Amino acid sequence: MKVPISWLKDFVNLDGISIEELAHALTMAGLEVEEIEYVGLPMPTGRQITKLSGIAWDREKIVVGEIREVLPHSNADRLVLCRLFDGQKEHTVLTGAPNLFEFKGRGELKKPLKVAYAKEGAEIYDGHQPGFQKTTLKRAKIRGVESYSMVCSEKELGISEEHEGILFLGADAKAGMLLADYMGDAVFNIAITPNIARDANIYGVAREVAALTGRKLKAMPVKVKANGPTIKGKVKIEIQEPELNPRFVLGLIKDIEIKPSPDWVQRRLRLAGMRPINNIVDATNYAMLELGEPLHAFDYDVLVERAGGKAPTIITRLTKKGEKLTTLDGIERKLDEFTVLVCDTAGSLSIAGVMGGAETEVTEKTRNVLLEGAAWNFINIRKTLSAQRFSSEAAYRFSRGVHPAMAPRGIRRSLDLMRQWSGGVVNQGLVDKYPRPEKPSVVEIGPEDARRWLGVELSAREMAAILRRSEFQVQTKGKKLMVTSPDYRLDIGEGVVGKADLMEEIARIYGYEKIAATRLRDEIPPQQSNHTLEIEERIRDLLARMGLQEIITYRLTTGEQEAQRLPVGIAPDDKPYVRLLNPISQDRVVLRKSLLASVLEIVERNASLRERIAVFELGPIFHASEAGPLPDELQRLVLAISGPRGMSNWDGAETTPFDFYDIKGMVTNLLNGLGLWDLHYEVGEHPSFHPGKCSKVMHGEQQLGVFGELHPQVQTQYDLGSHPVEAASVNLDLLYEFVPERFDSEPVPAYPPVLEDLAVVVNEGTPAGQVEMLIRQTGGKLLTGLSLFDVYRGEQIGVGKKSLAYQLTYQHPERTLTDEEVAKLRERIVKRLEQELGAQLRS
Amino acid sequence: MLESLEKIKREALEALDSVQDEAALEGWRTTFLGRSSTLMLSLKQLGSLSAQERPKAGQAANEVKQALEAALEGRKAALSQQRLQQSLGAERLDVTLPGRTIPLGRLHPITQTMRRINAIFAEMGFQVYRSRDVETDEYNFQLLNIPRHHPARDMQDTFYIDDGTKESSVLLRTQTSPGQIHAMREFAAQDPKNPPPVRIILPGMCYRYEQVTARSEIQFTQVEGLAVGEYITFGDLKGTLTDFAQRFFNADVRTRFRASHFPFTEPSAEMDVECFVCHGAGCSVCKHTGWLEILGSGMVHPTVLRNGGYDPGRHSGFAFGMGPERLTMLRYRIEDIRYFWRNDLRFLEQF
The missing domain is CATH 3.30.56.10 (Phenylalanyl-tRNA Synthetase; Chain B, domain 1)
Structure with missing residues (x-):
């Protein structure tokens, strides 16, 4: 809300308080001054209280001038010359202001025109440029006349957009007075939070200022000079829904003349952000800005006519089914059944608290005005506003709640302003229906x-x-x-x-500020660990240690975007998406079902910029639930790696690209790192992965995750570059159940181990995992280590065969093993492999 | 005898001076200390001397032998030192060539900020409580003192989930505050007549119906805090959050609390910290005000306490909420919030 300081001063004395101090005090008390717009007053330098804008009028160079005579320009019809006195001497000032033309050639003016006079070198806004752009007045010759100074429009001074003519000042302005002293102002833009809706008006802010500074607040201006007859019998009120319309008040002013409001009123309205219309509409707006009660002016004679020449009855009621109303803006509006209308016996007049109807509005011809001030249920107003997609200064206030006590006050203030500005006569009294008086708490x-x-x-x-x-x-x-x-x-x-x-x-x-900061001395609650968070953080650390970068992606996506993770022709699962009712953009319409798709998007985004990519994300996917309206939120982990394993270096050391076994190694490392050792790997099937390069990792009967090389078709559906992408997806909800809280460590053996190599030739189709399993089973407890160090294929061992070379570690916890014992064990292992796999010992 | 020993010594030491490598040194050793060397032969001849002469000559011969051996060791050390110096010179590397680095894994900057926040509050006894992303209107708004059509809803434009109705009651949480109700109800259920104190922080992802710009995102993280007990004051709120700011930013950062409004707290306050870039002098980071808005906070509204199963006549508490993105942006002078979820590795690898 815009609050001109000059207006505040009508109600509270601000002497001795700077604009910035005032802004600070209001901000600290919850009326946040988001911006101070300077209109002429000097702007502070250095540290700022808040955002500052506007213009400071040059104290020496912009003064009150007095135009004594307006003379024609010999070469230009559209320009005039002014003989102007600046308090010290006379100047000739060239201008094209149309509002001076009527004074042209009248000789010495009896009442000199008081204007804002900018001297050479003054900084003002450029009146001919769109928006507000600062410029400095320079000496120039225009059509043969030397020009070095000017008389200013409101726009040039930064008061408003008005640039049709120059600004005329009141008779009280004395030539030579600094303009900043005469009418310099500043406008606070205050954020009004819902709890201080009462302050959405000048008087409300003044009241806060008085309370905060301990100064005296002037009385609310609610006195009206009513010289007319009584309003009794001129209009009646009927309220059908008191819950929605607790109070309705009417006042009447007669014999008004519609014309523009006084200049100072128009200026004030503009500073406060409203456009002046005419004296009657301005009087309703002025009273609303000042006291916070939105008002509505009806053409009383139109109402009388609609009532067949009798006193009209104003009725407030709910909309009937299918009822429409053409509002002031010329739009025919379909109305909801919860919307309250202000009507008369002939039909609807306006949408209550929101917008007037076209038929009964005040026009040039209006002579008698019926003024409405009411109280409305603010929740109902909000519903109407959101249904009508409409906002206005009145709606802004009613939708935050205006106390019913403000209705007659607003009317009285506005009627008196109308009387002052239009010459009308106010009828005595108000017609006031207040079926639901608000009880003070x-x-x-x-x-x-x-x-x-x-x-x-x-x-x-x-x-x-x-x-x-x-x-x-x-x-x-x-x-x-x-x-x-x-x-x-x-x-x-x-x-x-x-x-x-x-x-x-x-x-x-x-x-x-005066409340002392203290430390909590209340009892500390029972302390509990957050088990899943702890595991998550361990996972993050383990993966970072393996060289993976963590990413966090959008949880909102589209079905099409996610379908890319599957080869063409493979339908995603048939589970419905969790869909937004009101998406804001086309690319974020559903909650994701696949974390892999989110991660691949990021791999794609980075693939054009670098070769090596190694990332992971930990986060939820969302599945619509059959059990209730809330979806299942399932925690997943996805790893994706692609490109060279290491960093390239100047010495040409080879960095081969990541392959299937890297992603497998990472999965193994991760799970081992979490204390899960009892794992096995099976051939996996997953549409996103290469059918021959996909595995699942099992813990007992449970599948913890799946990993592999991206299906070549999927690889091409994304722009992923030439290196294959290896990825893994882990079900964290399941993993959490298996991560042990603790484990038993093993003593470091005191006796030396026996190390031995063993190479066996097996059929190509025999999985290495099976060989390993048989070796481990046979080796039993004494076989403490087994690592595959070579896989060989070649002529020496024959087509369709492969050689697997292992290093075995034998170890007895309590003594040194003898050569015989080791030989026996080895023999058993070899025999087992021969018998079960047809393996041959390779010499 | 003594004279000849002296001569041997002189000759040997002279010869040693010209020895320049280990082979020559070995040759010298054979010549002067070897079995058939004059010295050794002299030693063998000692037996032929009279008992009177023998001790003296023996001592002299031994002294010569020791002197030569010491000289040999000295020369050996000198030669090896010399050789070392040569090879050290030859092995000189260009130390300005780049070192071999290994790819370093990093955590997302938001995770890092979250961890700092969690750790600071953990030490003050606040424990992490997490709840779901998709919430009901009831938990996200109504139980937090924000009825339907309440003006406070204007402040939080909401994504609703299509639940088949026109006025959906399922939504993406706009704040982590629904967790306050979940947590309080969970704790209160342990002992409804005498509910235990609460001290938690609630991190999580939130969503708002907003255009994505350099300053706003449709998805953002939030960390809320909640302390409920029988004697918790607004002063405690100020103290706790100032302690936090001084640990998160720097030990002498000043804080200020401005009156504000949130429907679920009363009184409400926004906390600003003195700009840590200019220390309050005014700069572009703090928009020349010297202060940075950091978080919103307040005393838990009686209605919210009641909805959580706590008696507002007996219990009080404070709550606060902050945005890790904003804290991260301020700390590292990041200009564009969109960097976070865009995940350009050139951005992420800076942290």
């Missing part, structure tokens, strides 16, 4: 509440003084305070909620 608090909630020692008297600054009525009963909220606040609840509301008020006014 009364809350009992005491010093123990401040102690318990805030940690501050305040006496009952101190608390009462703080609350009274915020206009609460406080009765003290010993150490208890009975606190009644003022009749413009809707935010103070009952009971313990009301206590919290008052604690907020006390803390805000007392000052958050």
Whole structure:
């Protein structure tokens, strides 16, 4: 909300407080000043309170000038020359301002025109450029006349976009006065949070300033000079839904003349962000900006006509099925059944609290105005706004809640402004229906509440003084305070909620800064470990140690994007996606079902930039649940590696690319690192992987994960470069169940081991895993180590054969093994391999 | 005899001076200390001397022998030192050639920030509590004192899940706060009449219906904290969060608390820390204000306490929430929030 400082000063004296100090005080108290827009006043240098914008009028170079005569320009019809006095001497100033033309050639003006005069070298905004661009006045010759200074438009001074003519100042402006002193201003842009909706108006902010600074707040301007007859009998009100429309008030002003508002009013409205329309509409807006009560002006004569010449009856009711209304903006609107309408006996007039109808609006011809001020249920207003996709200053306020007590106040203020600006006569009294009076909340608090909630020692008297600054009525009963909220606040609840509301008020006014920081002294709760988080963090560390980079990807994607992880023709599973009702972009419409797809997207993104990629992600996938509306969130881990194993170096050391056995090694390392040793690997099947290069890792009967080389078709569906991508997917939910909390360590053997090599020739089709399993089984406890160090194929051993060479470690925990014992064991192993696999010992 | 020993010694030492390599040294040894060397022969002849002369001559001969052996060792050491020096010179490397590095695995910067936050709060007794990404409207909003159509909902544009209804009640959480209710209810269930104190932090991914720009993302992480007990004050909130800021940023960073509004806390406050780049003087990082907005916080609203199974007449607590992305961006001067989920390795490998 925009708050011009000059307007605030109508209600609270700001002498001795700088603009920046004021902005700081409001910000600290929860009225965050997001920006200060300077309109002429000097801008601070150095450290800023908040975002600053606008222009400071040159104190020496922009002054009040007095145009004494307007003369024609000999060479140009569209230019005039002004004889202008700047307080010291006269100047000739060239201008094309159309609003000076009527004074052309009238000789010495009886009432000199007071204007803003910019001298040579002054910094102003360029009136001819779009937006606000600063420029400096330079001496120039225009059509044979020397020009070095100018009379300014509002735009050139940064007051508004107005550049049609120059700005005229009031008669009280004295020539030579610095313009910044006469009318310099600054506008606060304040963020109004829902709890301070009452402050969405100038008077509300002034009230906060008074409370925060301890200054006196001037009375709310609600007096109206009503010289007309009584309003009684001129209009009636009928409220059908008091819950949605707790109060409805009408006032009447007659014999008005529609014309533009006074200049200062128009300027104020513009500074506050509203466009001036005419004196009547401006008076409703001005009163709304000032007091916070949105108002609506009807053409009273149109209403009378619609009522067949009788006194109209204003009816508020819910929309009937299929009912439509053409609003002020000319749009015919379909309305929902929860929307409240303001109607008369002939039909609907406006959408309550939101927007007026076209038929009864104030026009050039309007002479008599019926003014509406009402209170509406703010939740219902919000529903209507979101259904109509509409916003306005009035809707902004009603949708945050305006106290019903504000309705007659707003009307009185606005009627009096109309009277002043339009020459009309206000009818005495108001027609006021208030079927659901808002009860003020009364809350009992005491010093123990401040102690318990805030940690501050305040006496009952101190608390009462703080609350009274915020206009609460406080009765003290010993150490208890009975606190009644003022009749413009809707935010103070009952009971313990009301206590919290008052604690907020006390803390805000007392000052958050003054509350001492303390350390928790409350009891520490029972401590529990987060088992899954701990395992996750171990997994991250293990993978990083293996040289993998962690990534975190979007959990929102599309079905098409995810389908890329499967070869063409392979349908994804038929489980439905968890789908967004209101996606914001085409590429984020469902929650992912595949973490592999997310990771491959990132591999693809990086593949064009580098050869070596080794990444992992740990995160959820989402499966629609049959059990209820919330999907299953399943934790997965995906690893993906591609390209050279190591870093290339200047000495030409070879870095061969990652292959299947690298990803397998990483899976093994990871699981071993988590304390899982009892694993076995089986041939795996997964549509994303090469059918011959895919394996699953098993723990007992449970499949912990699957890994392999990406299916060549999948590889080409992504732009992954020439190196195959090796990937693994691990089911973390399952893994969590098997990771042991602890394990028994083994003693370091005190006796030397016996090391021996063993090479066997087997058929190509015999899996190495089977050979290894037989060796281990046969070797039993004495065989403590087994590692495959060579696989050989070649003529020497014949076609269709392979040689597997192992190093075996024999070890007895309590003594040195003899050669005989080792020989026996070896013989048993060889025999077993011969018998079961037809293996031959290779000499 | 004595004279000849002296001569042997002189000759030997002279010869040693010209020895330049190990072979020559070995030759010298054979010549002057070998079995058939004059010295050794002289030693053998000692027996032929009279008993009177023998001790003296013996001692002299031994002294010569020891002197020559010592000279030999000295020469040997000198030669080996010389040879070492030569080979050291020859083995000189170009130390400016790059070293061989191994690919270093790293954690995502957000994980790193999360870990720092978790660790600091862990030491203050806050434990990690996690809950789901997809939530009900009830948990994400209603139980947190944000009814449907409440103005506070404007602050959090929400992704709803298509549940087949027009006004869906399933959504992507806009904040980690629904975890507050889950946690409080879980703890309160342990002893409903006398619920235990709560001290947790809730990290997790959140989502908002927002255009993706350099400043805003549709998906972001959040860490919330919640402390509930029988005597927890706004002063404690200030102290705890200041302690956090001083550990996360630096030991003497100043904090300030501004009044603000969140529907689930009252009073509410935003915490700013003094800009750690300019130390409050004003710079582009802090937009010349000297302060950086870090987190939102407040005393848990009585309605939220009640919804969690705690009696607001007896219990109080504070809650806070912060964005690891923002903290990471400030700490490393990252200009664009989109870097985080874009996962360009050239970005990630900097951390």
